[in-house]
Amino acid sequence: MIYEPNRCPFRFGLGVFGDRWSLLVIRDMMFRGFTRFQDFMNAGEGISSNVLSDRLRQLEARQIVTREKDPADGRKVLYELTDKGKDLRPMMLAIMAWAGKHDPETNVTGDIDRTFTD
Amino acid sequence: MIYEPNRCPFRFGLGVFGDRWSLLVIRDMMFRGFTRFQDFMNAGEGISSNVLSDRLRQLEARQIVTREKDPADGRKVLYELTDKGKDLRPMMLAIMAWAGKHDPETNVTGDIDRTFTD
DNA sequence: CCCCACTACTTGCAAAGAGCAAGTAAATAA
DNA sequence: TTATTTACTTGCTCTTTGCAAGTAGTGGGG
Numbered sequence: 001m002i003y004e005p006n007r008c009p010f011r012f013g014l015g016v017f018g019d020r021w022s023l024l025v026i027r028d029m030m031f032r033g034f035t036r037f038q039d040f041m042n043a044g045e046g047i048s049s050n051v052l053s054d055r056l057r058q059l060e061a062r063q064i065v066t067r068e069k070d071p072a073d074g075r076k077v078l079y080e081l082t083d084k085g086k087d088l089r090p091m092m093l094a095i096m097a098w099a100g101k102h103d104p105e106t107n108v109t110g111d112i113d114r115t116f117t118d
Numbered sequence: 119m120i121y122e123p124n125r126c127p128f129r130f131g132l133g134v135f136g137d138r139w140s141l142l143v144i145r146d147m148m149f150r151g152f153t154r155f156q157d158f159m160n161a162g163e164g165i166s167s168n169v170l171s172d173r174l175r176q177l178e179a180r181q182i183v184t185r186e187k188d189p190a191d192g193r194k195v196l197y198e199l200t201d202k203g204k205d206l207r208p209m210m211l212a213i214m215a216w217a218g219k220h221d222p223e224t225n226v227t228g229d230i231d232r233t234f235t236d
Numbered sequence: 237c238c239c240c241a242c243t244a245c246t247t248g249c250a251a252a253g254a255g256c257a258a259g260t261a262a263a264t265a266a
Numbered sequence: 267t268t269a270t271t272t273a274c275t276t277g278c279t280c281t282t283t284g285c286a287a288g289t290a291g292t293g294g295g296g
Binding site: 037038041049074076 | 245
């Protein structure tokens, strides 16, 4: 369990992204269009498969992502952001803006995609 | 160590608030005006003193808060948000807006202070 | 149809982090 | 000068994380 919310917007939020990995998974879905388990594994961040499995299950339980079999290839699974997940975008942009201002390593341009492919 | 950032605004952000407690400490400073160790301990969230001590030290190291002795009472210590810390406000508001929309328990009003005292 | 590769996981174990209770040092209050 | 307040630290246990290896279901090639 990551966290149990309790009558507070931040506790509620922490239940979704208050750990090391969930926010990075959400980032990869939102800005890089990742949809598969292997995508997240190979994102170069170093998440381990058991933790990724757990985080995806939890994001699904909290209705941030949906999970479905790829109709074109039964081995694959497609993960996608729900509307609730997509609604996190303003928060994500706020984080990017803050880091852009305060992290010397971060260089947030107007082109969001470049921020992650450079 | 909570996290080491790596050329990405979210990794950088996670270094600051990517754990169970840091965001709640920031919340208490930003919206409730807490300044002392005991304030955070008694906030009713259940953080333990060793973890609080560690998180405050870390937030100080990352220049989100400052730590100084209370000039009026040498036993006390004053913790305050730096400008860098205060710049997290838009992100905090984005989280509140998101939770207000999606968490049935959260009722974000125009009056931010009431959100935490109700 | 058979076999091997691929994909999305699970399992087992060691290491790191969190939680709890008790203890300590410095400063003030009585 | 003794007790109390404040901000911690210490030691221990329990939970979570990270790593390596293993497995089940599907698909493709011969």
